[in-house]
Amino acid sequence: MIFHLLSRLSVKVPSVVYRAALIMKPQVVFVLGGPGAGKGTQCARIVENYSYTHLSAGDLLRAERSREGSEFGQLIDSYIKDGKIVPVEITINLLRKAMEETMEMDEKKFRFLIDGFPRNEDNLQGWTTVMEGKANVKFVLFFDCTSEVCIDRCLERGKSSGRTDDNRASLEKRIQTYLQSTRPIISLYEKQGKVRTVDASRGVDEVFDHVKAILDKEG
Numbered sequence: 766m767i768f769h770l771l772s773r774l775s776v777k778v779p780s781v782v783y784r785a786a787l788i789m790k791p792q793v794v795f796v797l798g799g800p801g802a803g804k805g806t807q808c809a810r811i812v813e814n815y816s817y818t819h820l821s822a823g824d825l826l827r828a829e830r831s832r833e834g835s836e837f838g839q840l841i842d843s844y845i846k847d848g849k850i851v852p853v854e855i856t857i858n859l860l861r862k863a864m865e866e867t868m869e870m871d872e873k874k875f876r877f878l879i880d881g882f883p884r885n886e887d888n889l890q891g892w893t894t895v896m897e898g899k900a901n902v903k904f905v906l907f908f909d910c911t912s913e914v915c916i917d918r919c920l921e922r923g924k925s926s927g928r929t930d931d932n933r934a935s936l937e938k939r940i941q942t943y944l945q946s947t948r949p950i951i952s953l954y955e956k957q958g959k960v961r962t963v964d965a966s967r968g969v970d971e972v973f974d975h976v977k978a979i980l981d982k983e984g
């Protein structure tokens with residue numbers, strides 16, 4: 766508005782000022798829920814309908830694991846197979862880089878769905894250290910379903926996913942990690958009134974209807 770007025774008055778505004786004004790602080794929605802709850806599926810639906818960029822921490826870690834010359838490949842591989850959470854120094858750098866690259870490419874892309882993070886206390890601390898003040902966490906979108914549903918869906922996904930952790934042995938560990946480490950993080954945000962819970966046990970379309978209602982309300 767102010768630039769519009771200035772331009773009408775023929776006041777010259779340096780382009781660098783325009784750019785600085787256009788670069789928005791990243792707006793973040795953390796997407797959490799058990800393994801197989803449907804986080805990735807719903808994030809894909811959201812991206813089709815809303816102006817969000819989807820960043821899956823798990824996908825970023827898997828890409829880093831496969832990157833030639835990565836010094837963390839082996840470590841990531843063993844953590845994922847074991848259902849353990851990779852030290853945040855690795856994950857937060859991947860997330861930060863992905864956010865920066867997205868915003869550098871298109872300054873209108875400042876809304877992010879961060880899927881599968883923060884999963885434990887260490888993750889949360891890393892986020893606070895690196896991103897506090899630099900990004901705004903709007904709320905947590907929590908896909909809630911039973912461990913049985915999680916396991917069934919991951920085993921089904923395992924038939925074609927090629928993932929090293931979609932098997933019964935890894936899944937038992939992932940469920941334990943989820944219950945012991947991730948649920949307390951969700952509770953922490955709940956106490957701050959920041960959790961929007963979705964019943965994830967229903968069909969994809971029904972779940973998405975609820976997600977849409979939440980996003981439309983949040984603006």
Ligand SMILES: Nc1ncnc2c1ncn2[C@@H]1O[C@H](COP(=O)(O)OP(=O)(O)O)[C@@H](O)[C@H]1O
Nearest residue numbers: 800801802803804805806918922967968969972
């Ligand atoms: N609401 C749903 N009902 C049934 N199956 C689902 C639903 N949402 C996702 N799936 C399937 O379950 C598996 C896990 O979904 P995904 O989105 O990858 O979950 P997450 O990212 O939480 O692990 C996938 O095979 C997916 O197709």
Ligand SMILES: O=c1ccn([C@@H]2O[C@H](COP(=O)(O)OP(=O)(O)O)[C@@H](O)[C@H]2O)c(=O)[nH]1
Nearest residue numbers: 800801822823844845848849850851881882
């Ligand atoms: O912030 C993260 C996200 C994922 N992971 C690891 O990556 C695995 C798979 O995560 P993803 O989110 O892809 O699994 P999903 O919950 O979607 O099945 C997890 O079990 C962890 O071992 C991690 O260490 N830190």
Ligand SMILES: [Mg+2]
Nearest residue numbers: 804805821823
């Ligand atoms: Mg996923």
